[in-house]
Structure formats: C-alpha cells, structure tokens
Amino acid sequence: xxxxxxxxxGAAPSADSPASIRNVVLVGPSGSGKTTLVEALLLHAGVxxxxxxxxxxxxVCDHEPAELEQQRSVGLALASLQHGPxxxxxxxxxxxxxxxxxxxAGLRAADCALFVMAANDVVDAATRSLWRECADVxxxxxxxxxxxxxxxxxxxGAVESAQxxxxxxxxxxxxxxxxxxxxxxxxDATLIEGIIEESEDxxxxxxxxxxxxxxxxxxxxxxERAVARGSFFPVIPVCSTTGTGAAELLDVIARGxxxxxxxxxxxxxxxxxxxxxxxxxxxxxxxxxxVVKTTSDPYVGKVSLVRVFSGTIRPDTTVHVSGHFNSxxxxxxxxxxxxxxxxxxxxxxxxxxxxxxQRPAPEVIAGDICAIARLTCAETGDTLSDxxxxxxxxxxxxxxxxxxxxxxxxxxxxxxxxxVGLARLSAEDPTLRIEQNPHTHQxxxxxxxxxxxxxxxxxxxxxxxxxxxxxxxxxxLRETFGGNAKGHGRHVKQSxxxxxxxxxxxxxxxxxxxxxxxxxxxxxxGAVPRQFIPSVEKGVRAQMDRGTCGYPMVxxxxxxxxxKAHSVDSSDYAFQLAxxxxxxxxxxxxxxxxxxxxxxxxxxxxxxxxxxxxxDLSGRRGRVLGTDTAGDSCTGIDAEIPEIELxxxxxxxxxxxxxxxxxxxxxxxxxxxxxxxxxxxx
Numbered sequence: 001x002x003x004x005x006x007x008x009x010g011a012a013p014s015a016d017s018p019a020s021i022r023n024v025v026l027v028g029p030s031g032s033g034k035t036t037l038v039e040a041l042l043l044h045a046g047v048x049x050x051x052x053x054x055x056x057x058x059x060v061c062d063h064e065p066a067e068l069e070q071q072r073s074v075g076l077a078l079a080s081l082q083h084g085p086x087x088x089x090x091x092x093x094x095x096x097x098x099x100x101x102x103x104x105a106g107l108r109a110a111d112c113a114l115f116v117m118a119a120n121d122v123v124d125a126a127t128r129s130l131w132r133e134c135a136d137v138x139x140x141x142x143x144x145x146x147x148x149x150x151x152x153x154x155x156x157g158a159v160e161s162a163q164x165x166x167x168x169x170x171x172x173x174x175x176x177x178x179x180x181x182x183x184x185x186x187x188d189a190t191l192i193e194g195i196i197e198e199s200e201d202x203x204x205x206x207x208x209x210x211x212x213x214x215x216x217x218x219x220x221x222x223x224e225r226a227v228a229r230g231s232f233f234p235v236i237p238v239c240s241t242t243g244t245g246a247a248e249l250l251d252v253i254a255r256g257x258x259x260x261x262x263x264x265x266x267x268x269x270x271x272x273x274x275x276x277x278x279x280x281x282x283x284x285x286x287x288x289x290x291v292v293k294t295t296s297d298p299y300v301g302k303v304s305l306v307r308v309f310s311g312t313i314r315p316d317t318t319v320h321v322s323g324h325f326n327s328x329x330x331x332x333x334x335x336x337x338x339x340x341x342x343x344x345x346x347x348x349x350x351x352x353x354x355x356x357x358q359r360p361a362p363e364v365i366a367g368d369i370c371a372i373a374r375l376t377c378a379e380t381g382d383t384l385s386d387x388x389x390x391x392x393x394x395x396x397x398x399x400x401x402x403x404x405x406x407x408x409x410x411x412x413x414x415x416x417x418x419x420v421g422l423a424r425l426s427a428e429d430p431t432l433r434i435e436q437n438p439h440t441h442q443x444x445x446x447x448x449x450x451x452x453x454x455x456x457x458x459x460x461x462x463x464x465x466x467x468x469x470x471x472x473x474x475x476x477l478r479e480t481f482g483g484n485a486k487g488h489g490r491h492v493k494q495s496x497x498x499x500x501x502x503x504x505x506x507x508x509x510x511x512x513x514x515x516x517x518x519x520x521x522x523x524x525x526g527a528v529p530r531q532f533i534p535s536v537e538k539g540v541r542a543q544m545d546r547g548t549c550g551y552p553m554v555x556x557x558x559x560x561x562x563x564k565a566h567s568v569d570s571s572d573y574a575f576q577l578a579x580x581x582x583x584x585x586x587x588x589x590x591x592x593x594x595x596x597x598x599x600x601x602x603x604x605x606x607x608x609x610x611x612x613x614x615x616d617l618s619g620r621r622g623r624v625l626g627t628d629t630a631g632d633s634c635t636g637i638d639a640e641i642p643e644i645e646l647x648x649x650x651x652x653x654x655x656x657x658x659x660x661x662x663x664x665x666x667x668x669x670x671x672x673x674x675x676x677x678x679x680x681x682x
Contacts, residue, residue: 001547003516005552012080012352012354012359012360012361013080013081013082013087013088013347013352014082014087014090015087015365015367015368016147017283017365018259018260018261018281018282018283018366018367018368019259019260019261019364019367020050020085020087021086021087021088021089021108021260021367022086022087022088022089022111022253022254022257022259023089023091023109023111023112023165023260023307023369024088024089024090024091024110024111024112024113024114024253024257025091025093025106025107025109025110025112025114025116025139026038026090026091026092026093026113027093027095027103027106027107027113027115027116027130027133027134027141028095028108028115028116028117028127028130029095029117029121029124029126029127029130030072030073030094030095030096030677031072031118032116032117032118032121032146032147033116033118033146033147033240034073034092034093034095034116035054035059035061035062035073036051036053036054036059036146036240037095037114037116037144037146037238037240038059038060038061038079038092039051039052039053039059039060039240039552040240040241040243040246041081041088041090041246041249041250042060042079042081042090042239043243043246043249044243044246044247044400045081045082045088045250046081047079047080047081047354048060048186048472049410051240052390052468054071054072055322057071059355060077060079060354060355060356060357061073061079061092061355062075062077063077063355063356063432065232065458065462066455066458066459069458070451072094072095072096072578073092073093073095073096073099074094074096074099074451074455075094075096075099075102075104075293075295076091076092076093076094076102076103076105076106076109076293076305077091077092077353077355078090078091078092078305078352078353078354078355078371079092079353079355080352080353080354080369080508081250083250083251083253083254084254086253086254087368088250088253088254089110089368091106091109091110091369091371092106093106095130096451097126097129097448097449097654097659098447098448098449098450098451099448099451099452100133100431100448101399101429101430101431101448102293102397103130103133104133104266104396104397104398104399105152105292105293105380106292107133107134107137107139107396108137108266108290108292108396109292109305109307109369110139110308111140111257111258111259111260111262111263112139112140112141112142112227112253112257112258112263113134113139113140113141113142113145113229113247114141114142114143114253115130115131115134115141115142115143115144115233116143116144116146117143117144117145117146117158117162118145118146118147118150118153118158119145119146119147119148119150119153119154119155119157119158119237120147120150120151120152120153121158122157122158122461123145123161123162123164123165123166124160124658124659124660125606125657125658125660126658126659126660127165128632128660129659129660129662130164131165131166132632135230137396138264139229139230140228140229140230140257141227141230141233142173142226142227142233142234142235142236142252142256142257142259143162143166143233143234143236144235144237144238144249145158145159145235145236145237145238146239146240147239148176148237148238148239148244148245148249149239149241149242150517155175155237156614157175159172159235162235166233169194169231169232169233170233170235171188171190171191171194171232171233171234171235172184172191172234172235172236172237173185173186173191173234173235173236173248173252173411174235174236174237174245175237175246176244176245177237179242179244179452180244180249181236181237181244181245182393183248183316183599184217185216185219185220188644189342192208192214192219193205193208193220194226194232195219195222195223195226196208196214196222197226198222198225198226198229198231198232199218199222199225200225201218203526204218204222208347210238215463219560220255221429222255222649224255224256224257224258227256227257227258228257228258228262232539234252235255236249236252237633243529251391258651259367260281260309260366260367260368260405261280261281261367261416263280263281265288265309265310266278266290266309266393266394266396267393267394268288268391268392268393268394269391269392269393269394270390270391270392271322271342271390271644273392276391278309278310278511279309279310279311280310280366281292281309281310281366281367282310282311282366283311283312283363283365283366283627284311284312285310285311285366286310286311286385286386286389286391287308287310287311287312287313287319287384287385287386288308288309288310288311288383288384288385288391288393289306289308289309289311289313289319289383289384289385290306290307290309290381290382290383290384290393291304291305291306291375291378291379291380291381291382291383291384292305292306292307292369292380292381293305293380293428294378294379294380294427294428294461295599296308296424296428301373301374302373302374302375302376303358303372303373304371304372304373304378304579305353305369305370305371306364306369306370306371306372306384307369308365308366308367308368308369308370309362309366309367310366311366311386312363312364312365312366312371313347313350313363313364313372313384314332314347314350314362314363314370315348315350315362315363316346316347316348317346317347317401318345318346318347318387319344319345319347319384319385319386319387320342320343320344320345320384320385320387320390321341321342321343321344321345321375321377321378321382321383321384321389322341322342322382322383322385322391322392323341323342323379323382323565324380325635336545337550339376340540342390343377343380344387345375345376345378347372347375348372348374348375349372349373349374350362350363350364350370350371350372350373351370351371351373352369352370352371353370353371358371358373372675379427379428380427380428380429380430381395381396381398381430398430398431399431399448400433400664401431401432401433401446401447401448401452401664402446402448402649402650402664402665403446403447403448403449403450403452403453403472403648403650403651404435404444404445404446404447404647405444405445405446405447405453405470405473406440406442406443406445406471406472406473406474407443407444407445407457407468407469407470407471408442408443408468408469409467409468409469410466410467410468410469411467414466414467414468414645417464417465417466418443418460418464418466418489419467420464421459421460421463421466421533422434422443422445422460424464425456425459425460429456431447431448432445432446432447432452432456433445433446434446437474437476438668439476439552440475440476440528442473442474444472444473448650448660449651449654450651451649475596475597475643475644475647476551476597477551477594477595477596477644477673477681478551478552478553478554478595478596478670479547479548479549479551479552479554479592479593479594479595480506480510480553480554480555480556480592480593480595481509481510481556481586481587481590481592481593482510482590482591482592482593483509483510483586483590483591484507484508484509484510484588484590485507485508485586485590486505486506486507486508486561486586486589487505487506487507487508487581487582487583487584487585487586487587487589488503488504488505488582488585489502489503489504489505489539489577489578489579489580489581489582489583489584489585490502490503490577490578490581491503491574491577491578491581494569498565498568498569499568499569500569500570500571500573500574500577501564501565501566501569501570501574502532502535502563502564502565502570502571502574502575502577502578503563503564503565503578504528504536504560504562504563504575504579504582505560505561505562505563506536506540506558506559506560506561506582506583506586507558507559507586508556508557508558508559508583508586508587508590509556509557509559510555510557511554511555511556511557512555513555513595513669513670513671514555514669515555516554516555516584517541517544517555517556517557517558518556518557518558518562519537519540519553519557519558519559520557520558520559520560521533521559521560521563522559522560522561523560523562523563527562527563527564527565528560528562528563528564528565528575529570530567531572532570533560533570535573535574535575535576535579536563536575536576536578536579536582537558537559537560537579538576538579539575539576539577539578539579539580539583540558540577540579540580540582540583542576542579542580543579543580543583543584544583548587548588548592549592549594549682551594553583553592554595554670558583561580563578566670593672593673593678594672594673594678594681594682595670595671595672595673596642596643596644596670596671596672596673596677597642597643597667597668597669598640598641598642598643598667598669598670598671599640599642599643599646599665599666599667599668600638600639600640600642600665600666600667600668601622601638601639601640601641601646601663601664601665602637602638602663602665603636603637603639603653603661603662603663604630604634604635604636604661604662604663604665605634605635605637605639605653605657605660605661606633606634606635606661607633607634607635608655609657609658609660609661610627610635610637612656612657613637613653613656613657613661614637616640616652616656617637617639620641620642620645620646620649621641621642621645621674621677622639622640622641622642622645623639623640623641624638624639625638625639625640626638630636640668640679642671642673643667644677644681646665649663650663
C-alpha cells in the first residue's frame with residue numbers, strides 16, 4: 001500500500017480543499033515515542049533535515065521549558081507536513097495522566113488518531129484508559145508500534161497485547177522485515193476479511209471467499225471506511241530511529257484516514273442556546289472555528305490554536321468570539337469555569353505552527369488548524385464565528401482538577417502580579433481552577449496532579465516573575481457546642497477617662513446541622529437596655545467567626561438571659577466585648593465539637609483493584625455506600641470520605657491503581673469529627 005512519492009519540502013504545507021487535509025492526534029502512554037515519531041515523520045517529509053531527540057531537548061513539539069526539564073510532553077503541540085497532495089496536521093499530546101486536558105483538546109481538534117505503543121511494552125491499565133478516551137469521543141484510530149530497535153522489542157508481543165486489550169479488530173497492516181516492511185494487504189486473509197466486512201458491496205465477501213482476487217484499490221477504499229467507522233484498527237510498525245515504516249504510515253494517513261468533511265462536527269447553538277445545523281466543512285460556508293489551546297508567547301503575545309470547522313479565516317477580519325463553558329447546564333459538570341463573553345474581535349496574523357516556530361499563512365480554510373495572534377479576549381474552548389451570525393460549539397468535557405495546593409506569594413509586593421498570572425493561566429488551561437477560599441482565606445490551586453502543579457508554579461515564575469511558597473492546606477472545619485452551657489460576660493474598665501461597663505449572661509444550646517444561628521432575647525426588667533441588645537448579638541457573632549479553636553462556630557442558639565448596664569459608662573462597644581466573653585466562657589464550660597466536611601466520592605477502578613481500594617478507604621475513615629459495574633472490567637465505588645482525608649487522594653489513588661483509577665467528588669455535609677482526629681488539628 002505504501003506510496004513512496006513525496007512532494008513535500010521545508011516550506012509551510014498547504015491544502016487546496018478540506019478533502020486534502022488530515023488532522024491526526026497522537027495518543028499513547030508517556031514514553032511510548034509519540035514526540036519522536038513526529039520527528040521521524042517530519043524528517044521523511046522533508047520538513048526537517050535532521051531529527052531532534054527528547055534527551056537533547058531538540059524536538060519540534062517539546063519546546064517549553066517545563067518539557068525540556070522533565071523530558072516529556074506537558075502540552076498539546078502542532079506540526080504539519082505535506083505528503084503528496086495531502087496536508088497532514090500532527091497533534092502531539094502528553095501521555096501522562098496529569099495532562100489529560102491537553103489530550104482532550106487534541107481529540108477535539110483531530111479527525112483521527114494514531115494510538116502509539118512501544119514494542120518493548122505491554123498494554124497496562126493507564127494505556128487502556130487512553131484507549132477509552134479515544135473511544136468515548138468516537139475517534140477513528142490506527143495503532144502504531146514504535147521502538148522496534150529496542151533490545152526487548154517484540155512486534156508480535158505488542159500486537160497480541162493490544163488485541164487482548166482492545167479486541168480482535170486490531171490487525172497488522174504491515175510486518176517488520178529486516179530494514180523494511182511487508183504489506184499484508186494482498187495476502188493476509190484475516191486482514192482482508194476484516195476490511196471487507198465494512199464494504200458497501202454486499203457481494204464482495206462472497207466473491208472473495210470464492211477465490212476472486214480483490215483489487216487493491218477496492219480494499220483501500222474499504223479500509224478507510226472501516227477506520228472511519230471505528231470498527232477496524234490497522235497496526236503499522238515504525239522505527240523512528242531508522243525511519244522504517246514512516247512512508248507506509250504517511251500513506252495510511254493520506255489514503256486510509258478520514259478527511260475533515262467526513263468527520264462529524266460538534267453541535268452548534270446560537271448564543272441564546274438554540275440548536276442550529278452545523279455549517280458544512282466548506283471554505284465558502286459561514287465561519288465556525290474553535291480555540292483548542294491558548295498560550296502566551298514572550299515575543300508575539302497571546303497565541304490561540306484554532307480548529308476551523310467551516311468557512312475561511314483571513315487576517316485583519318472581524319469575527320465574533322463566544323465563551324461557552326458556562327453556557328450549557330448539562331455541560332457544566334467537569335468543565336472549567338470561565339466568564340461568558342460575546343464580543344467582536346479583529347483577527348491578527350495567521351500562521352501554521354511547527355512547534356514553537358510560526359510559518360505565516362495568508363488564509364486558513366475549513367478543516368485546517370492554525371495559530372492566531374493577539375485574540376485578546378479568546379480563551380480555550382471559545383467559538384469563533386461570523387459576526388453577522390454568531391454561533392457557539394457545545395464544549396467538550398474537561399476533567400475536574402482534584403488536587404488542591406495552597407500558595408502564598410513569596411514577597412508581599414508580588415500579590416498583584418500573582419493575581420494577573422493566575423488569571424492568565426486559568427484562561428489558558430481549563431483544568432486549572434483558582435479558589436480564593438472565603439473560610440480559610442487561602443489561595444488554593446486545584447490541579448490535576450503533582451506534575452501539573454509543578455508546571456503551573458514554573459509558569460508563574462518564568463512567565464510572570466512571581467515566586468510563590470506552598471503552605472499547608474487548611475480544610476474548612478467548623479465548631480459547634482456539644483451540649484448546653486451558660487456563660488457570663490463582664491467587661492468593666494474604670495481607670496481614667498470615660499469608663500466601660502457591660503455585663504451579660506447567656507445560655508447556649510446546639511442546633512441541628514444546617515440550622516445556622518439563632519439569637520433569643522429573654523431579658524426582663526431592662527437589665528440590658530434595649531439599644532445594647534443588638535450589641536450583645538454582634539459580639540457573639542464576632543466571636544463565632546473566630547471560634548475557640550480558630551474555626552467558625554455554627555448551629556447554635558444563644559439566649560440573652562440577664563445583664564447589667566451603667567448609665568454613663570455602658571456603650572455599644574462594651575456590650576460587644578461582653579457578648580464575646582460570655583460565649584467564650586460558655587464554650588469553656590461545655591464540650592465544643594469540631595465539624596468536618598464530608599464529600600460524596602465515586603471511584604472507578606479495574607475489578608482486580610477493588611479490594612485494595614476498599615482497604616485504603618477504611619484507613620481514611622471512609623464509608624462505602626455501594627458498588628456497581630462501571631463497564632470495561634471496571635467497578636464503581638460510592639463512598640463518603642472526610643475532606644481532610646482527600647487532600648492527597650488523586651496522587652495516592654493513581655499510585656494504588658497503577659494509573660487506572662479515577663474519581664469524582666462533591667460536598668455532602670458536615671459531621672462531628674472523631675476526637676482522635678480532632679486532637680490533631682486543634
């Protein structure tokens with residue numbers, strides 16, 4: 001099937017129609033060789049004269065400082081090449097779980113995927129999770145087996161492992177043979193029958209089984225149909241070091257992968273939320289494009305990576321920008337929170353990225369992917385459309401960040417810069433959530449994991465010049481009374497000048513969870529003048545905010561029973577202090593319980609790991625509510641777990657489940673904290 005002809009050069013690739021474009025996302029576990037495979041394909045196409053290496057930090061796609069330091073991809077990167085008449089946009093994605101948001105953005109921008117696995121590895125739980133990411137969005141894919149020159153490489157073993165994990169429709173299209181590949185398209189009965197099953201010619205299988213020789217062109221056409229339907233996954237071996245298989249892989253992409261007009265576009269709505277038909281993938285149709293990634297470049301400023309679904313984008317034209325992450329109620333869960341905005345904006349310079357390098361583009365047609373400079377209001381996930389007929393794409397689902405990290409600026413003078421930097425980073429990265437916790441007064445970054453948090457802190461330092469310190473995360477605990485008590489508050493000061501005099505007696509009793517605060521006046525005979533009764537309540541409330549252990553006090557009834565006042569020295573301020581003192585004395589006389597937030601948690605893990613996860617939950621004071629089948633040999637576990645036990649859970653669950661576990665969480669209620677646990681935080 002391989003077509004050795006190549007018309008590519010180092011110039012920016014171009015496409016004269018959407019049908020001559022292939023948008024291909026590379027998906028696979030970290031270390032499988034995705035970035036190096038891009039280098040081999042760019043070298044074969046003539047875009048590069050020499051392939052870079054991850055170890056040397058010279059690859060096209062890994063160019064960010066964090067990527068060079070960690071020697072792995074942390075962000076989505078685009079590199080394009082020309083293979084004959086076809087322009088191929090390669091979208092390199094990170095394989096590490098912390099950066100699944102970048103993977104999902106790449107899946108949104110692409111029409112098909114290369115699922116990359118190394119010949120010296122077998123499919124593990126984390127790799128199966130990546131396969132599910134593709135399957136969940138109906139992404140057509142082929143399997144590429146890399147690292148054929150590794151000492152422990154086994155192409156047959158890799159294929160067998162893939163078939164065991166992904167099904168019997170994973171079938172080799174080529175076999176490695178010395179310094180080249182052998183095509184199985186004309187000789188392998190399993191392969192041919194798998195392809196013909198998708199044929200629109202119902203007589204083709206019968207003719208083949210009767211011994212008729214099927215024309216190669218017919219098989220290639222049916223191959224594309226089978227790949228596009230996601231019912232057939234051809235396997236191609238590629239050695240990135242020697243370039244073996246690069247030509248064959250590009251040929252499969254060009255001839256066997258669906259083009260943009262064959263791919264189903266996202267649902268489209270008006271800004272008011274009314275669904276409308278998506279425009280055709282036609283350069284002459286109304287403009288519909290989507291920002292799949294935003295970055296800030298120190299030289300050109302803000303850069304938006306955009307997939308064009310229909311129409312044509314030209315420089316210096318005005319488009320409508322629609323923010324949409326909060327526009328659809330059924331899409332809110334799991335999506336980052338961005339401000340909705342609908343405004344017109346002028347398009348800046350267009351370019352086709354080659355990693356960090358930007359190659360100027362005079363225009364960008366439907367089906368293509370480009371970078372747009374200086375779209376000041378556009379954020380990741382926003383829709384670009386004609387200003388006369390604005391449209392909004394239904395957002396793709398982003399994972400919720402579950403790892404909290406509390407930070408403080410290293411220098412007080414950096415507070416403003418920190419605010420600007422965090423706002424910019426959260427607009428670029430929907431998997432980053434910034435929380436100004438009103439109860440603990442901490443700045444909390446919610447990240448996907450430790451690697452993600454390290455990238456965020458590195459970006460704050462390098463790009464915005466802000467050094468931050470991490471500090472212990474405070475869980476928002478509460479206090480409440482464990483029983484009834486009385487308190488006497490006396491604030492008397494008579495030394496020189498105007499004196500201060502206020503006395504009050506209160507009774508305190510606990511209320512049910514969520515009842516809040518009640519203040520009852522039972523003073524008789526004017527012992528506390530009417531104008532000072534609100535002052536006592538104000539003082540009690542102020543003391544409740546401070547608590548007795550440093551946590552806010554909730555769910556109590558305070559009854560003012562008696563008191564004393566002085567005709568000259570009593571004041572609003574004096575009775576506020578007396579009210580606070582009375583509550584403190586009552587708290588000292590009674591048991592004060594700490595209340596902790598409890599989260600409802602849904603955990604999904606492979607069946608064989610359920611026992612280990614259950615045991616771990618027990619050690620976290622978790623209560624298992626039930627289990628269910630989560631599909632694909634996985635089990636869902638519903639549990640309630642104290643929030644204080646979940647601080648590091650994303651990291652620990654990943655370690656416990658070898659990267660295969662996931663969970664979601666939501667606040668359930670507050671509950672009394674066991675004394676042994678409370679003693680550690682008082």
